[in-house]
Amino acid sequence: MKSSWSKRFAYGFFIMVFLLVAGCGNQAAEPNQQAGEAGKTQDSGKTYKFKLGFNTNEQSVRYETAKKFKDIVEEKTNGRVEIQIFPSETLGTEQEMLESVKIGALDFQLAGGGSMTNILPQYGTLQLPFMINDYDEAYAVLDGPIGDRWKKEAEEFGYKVLAHADLGFAQITNNKHPINSPDDIAGVKMRSPNEPTSIETFNQLGAITSTIPFSELYLALSQGVVDGQFNPLDAIYDQKFYEVQKYLAITNHFYYHVNFIMNKGLWDSLDPELQTIIQDAANEARDLSRELTQKRNSEVLDSMKANFEEITHPDIAAFRAKVEPAYAKLADIVGKQNFEEVQKFLEEYRATHKK
Numbered sequence: 357m358k359s360s361w362s363k364r365f366a367y368g369f370f371i372m373v374f375l376l377v378a379g380c381g382n383q384a385a386e387p388n389q390q391a392g393e394a395g396k397t398q399d400s401g402k403t404y405k406f407k408l409g410f411n412t413n414e415q416s417v418r419y420e421t422a423k424k425f426k427d428i429v430e431e432k433t434n435g436r437v438e439i440q441i442f443p444s445e446t447l448g449t450e451q452e453m454l455e456s457v458k459i460g461a462l463d464f465q466l467a468g469g470g471s472m473t474n475i476l477p478q479y480g481t482l483q484l485p486f487m488i489n490d491y492d493e494a495y496a497v498l499d500g501p502i503g504d505r506w507k508k509e510a511e512e513f514g515y516k517v518l519a520h521a522d523l524g525f526a527q528i529t530n531n532k533h534p535i536n537s538p539d540d541i542a543g544v545k546m547r548s549p550n551e552p553t554s555i556e557t558f559n560q561l562g563a564i565t566s567t568i569p570f571s572e573l574y575l576a577l578s579q580g581v582v583d584g585q586f587n588p589l590d591a592i593y594d595q596k597f598y599e600v601q602k603y604l605a606i607t608n609h610f611y612y613h614v615n616f617i618m619n620k621g622l623w624d625s626l627d628p629e630l631q632t633i634i635q636d637a638a639n640e641a642r643d644l645s646r647e648l649t650q651k652r653n654s655e656v657l658d659s660m661k662a663n664f665e666e667i668t669h670p671d672i673a674a675f676r677a678k679v680e681p682a683y684a685k686l687a688d689i690v691g692k693q694n695f696e697e698v699q700k701f702l703e704e705y706r707a708t709h710k711k
Contacts, residue, residue: 404437408464409447409456410614411570415594417652418466418614419443421521421645425464425616428637433630439464445571451550457619458514464618466521470551472615475513478506478694479615480553484686485679486672487698488611489706491522491650496705497698498613516623518638521645523588523612524653528605529597530584531577534666535605538562538678547573547585552689554586554610560682561675577601588612590649593656598663605668606657607675616642 408425412418419441426439447453447462450471456462458475473480481487488494497503498520507517528535530544542562548554550567558565568576576582578600585597586609592598616638623631661667687695 402436405440406437406463407440407442407447408466409442409445409453409462410466411443411445411450411453411468412591413444413594416443417523417590417645417648418521420648421466421614421616421641424644425637425641428640429633432633432637437630437633445569449569449571457617460619460621462619463622464616467615467617468523468549468551469613469615470549470554470610472510473551473553473690476506476510476515477690478509480551481690481694481698482613483551483553483610484683484690484695485553485557485609486676487702488525491646492709493702493705494522494611494613495646496709497701500701502698502701510617511620514620515617516620517615517617518635519616519642521614521616521642522649523614523645524590524649525608526586526588526610526612527592528584528586528607528609529592529601529603529664530605531580531600531602532583534603534668535607536668536670538670538675545581545583547576547582553686556682556686556689557609557679558586560679573597574600586610588649588653589656589660590652593652593660598660602665603668604660604664604666605670607670607672609672609675614645 408422410418410422422439422441422443426441429437429439445453448456450468451474453462453465454467454471454475457465457467469479470483473483482494482497488497503520510517528541530546532544533540535541538561541558544563546558546563546565547568548558548565549570555565555567566582568582573582573585574595574597577585577597584601586607587595587597592601592604598604618634623634626634
């Protein structure tokens with residue numbers, strides 16, 4: 357496994373070479389530099405080779421989402437468009453790929469909502485601790501007027517958000533002891549993605565947080581660099597974290613969604629027919645991710661039961677109370693007005709849709 361330094365060096369070199377050769381024989385680079393109405397012409401003879409990156413491996417829901425998108429686009433364009441899939445942070449960390457999409461060095465990304473918080477704070481709202489109770493609530497926000505507005509706001513930062521895909525609810529694993537109450541988190545060296553809401557939440561719980569790239573997490577856990585981590589069950593299973601962790605706690609503390617994004621300039625350069633194909637394919641890939649996430653949650657939990665020394669189901673109310681004092685700061689991170697809007701929407705949704 358590459359060191360963090362060597363990965364960043366390789367990533368920087370990749371970006372430099374890409375920018376030097378863009379437009380020289382790579383037809384996929386040309387649309388990135390021809391944004392606007394001038395690029396929106398029918399040209400059935402033009403071919404494209406697009407890159408799609410993300411941070412999880414070939415067994416993950418993200419990979420299946422990417423594969424679905426690739427298959428649909430390539431079939432509907434009769435091979436005129438080729439989608440190259442790069443899993444496992446091959447093209448850099450999640451934050452580095454976000455920057456690559458913004459500048460046009462990467463065409464597509466399946467980016468976590470939390471990672472986008474560093475650029476668009478509102479995208480961290482659903483990831484606030486215990487903000488979302490179930491999938492229906494999450495989809496109501498993401499597929500409604502609030503999610504549509506977030507998509508529009510992302511365009512100002514160079515992103516075209518095609519769809520909001522799914523990852524599921526985060527659970528906690530660690531090697532120190534079983535988690536039965538929020539007090540059991542205190543003093544645990546916990547890996548967190550480089551996301552302000554996640555870091556603040558676990559700081560409030562008394563953990564010692566450390567940001568480590570996802571692709572380096574298995575090694576960090578096996579070597580004791582950190583004691584634990586939190587991720588949806590699908591990621592815990594696919595990355596085999598159960599091989600290097602003793603305890604699993606089902607806490608459902610964060611809801612994770614994945615944003616299917618592309619470079620806005622590239623989108624603007626494509627003809628309307630190709631835009632429609634790409635958008636429809638992203639929608640179908642989103643639907644698949646949601647189906648797989650919910651289906652696999654119970655399946656992988658059953659598969660991992662024998663691998664953990666103990667699986668606990670802590671009292672969630674106690675966790676909610678423990679993180680409550682951090683909510684003022686968390687609301688500031690995602691934007692107080694945005695936080696209150698989502699909170700109000702959820703209150704109304706629960707009142708009208710749930711008994």
